[in-house]
Amino acid sequence: MIKVRIPTPLRSMTGGKGEVESTGGTIQELIDNLDSSHPGLKDRLCDERGEVRRFINIYVNEEDIRFLTGKHTPLKDGDEVSIVPAIAGGSL
Amino acid sequence: MLAIPTAILEAMVAHARELDPHECCGILAGMNGYVQEHYRITNILATLTDRELARFDQAKLSDLQRLPPEQRADIAFQMDAREMARAQQDIRAKGLQLQAFYHSHTSSPARPSQTDITIAMEFENFREKLHLPEPLHIIISLEHKTSPDIRAYRIQNFQATEVRLQSL
Ligand SMILES: [Zn+2]
Numbered sequence: 664m665i666k667v668r669i670p671t672p673l674r675s676m677t678g679g680k681g682e683v684e685s686t687g688g689t690i691q692e693l694i695d696n697l698d699s700s701h702p703g704l705k706d707r708l709c710d711e712r713g714e715v716r717r718f719i720n721i722y723v724n725e726e727d728i729r730f731l732t733g734k735h736t737p738l739k740d741g742d743e744v745s746i747v748p749a750i751a752g753g754s755l
Numbered sequence: 756m757l758a759i760p761t762a763i764l765e766a767m768v769a770h771a772r773e774l775d776p777h778e779c780c781g782i783l784a785g786m787n788g789y790v791q792e793h794y795r796i797t798n799i800l801a802t803l804t805d806r807e808l809a810r811f812d813q814a815k816l817s818d819l820q821r822l823p824p825e826q827r828a829d830i831a832f833q834m835d836a837r838e839m840a841r842a843q844q845d846i847r848a849k850g851l852q853l854q855a856f857y858h859s860h861t862s863s864p865a866r867p868s869q870t871d872i873t874i875a876m877e878f879e880n881f882r883e884k885l886h887l888p889e890p891l892h893i894i895i896s897l898e899h900k901t902s903p904d905i906r907a908y909r910i911q912n913f914q915a916t917e918v919r920l921q922s923l
Binding site: 707 | 778780799800802803806807809810811812815818830831832833834835836837839840843844856858860861862863867868869870871874875877878880881884885886
């Protein structure tokens with residue numbers, strides 16, 4: 664099992680849960696599996712080409728997948744994946 | 756307290772002025788409250804699709820959707836995640852730590868907005884698990900164009916508390 668941490672804006676898709684469990688041998692498989700149990704989640708995480716959206720960082724344990732092998736980053740049982748939107752804000 | 760070399764403070768104001776009327780954003784790194792490195796991060800807000808804007812709360816979202824895309828970065832920012840990750844990697848390689856995130860308000864005071872606070876708290880949810888130190892949040896106000904106001908805040912429990920900034 665892989666523990667996945669869900670950011671607040673996406674919790675409407677996980678029944679309010681901040682952590683869900685899923686499976687997958689790679690990040691790509693994990694995202695596909697997450698999308699089966701929480702339809703629409705993949706679309707919020709990835710663009711039309713299947714790449715992680717430009718305002719989202721995905722970490723496996725403490726490492727950003729962009730510095731591993733991106734969506735092909737391998738996962739093993741017990742890994743923790745964090746979906747972290749990059750800092751944003753505004754003036755209003 | 757957060758101590759920032761004058762050259763970095765000037766570079767932050769220059770960044771804000773360059774992008775005015777758009778908001779700028781960036782990262783400061785250093786050790787124990789002393790800033791040593793400055794990273795400009797691209798504000799990609801104007802290029803987000805309507806679907807991507809859904810990360811903002813409902814109030815902010817309707818403010819943003821009322822504006823044409825090219826004006827949306829006047830009232831908000833979204834850091835480029837790839838650049839943010841690259842900065843974090845460089846910070847680690849230099850043996851430094853994250854000290855602060857900064858952004859500009861081009862026509863309002865140097866105070867965190869509700870959106871700033873909500874998103875800072877969202878980041879807090881992950882921060883400790885990713886072993887990152889607590890960042891301060893700095894706002895550069897260009898409300899008075901000739902006298903920029905720069906202030907730093909600690910954001911915890913949905914409250915912003917001002918922290919003294921010292922220039923070195
Ligand atoms: Zn702000």
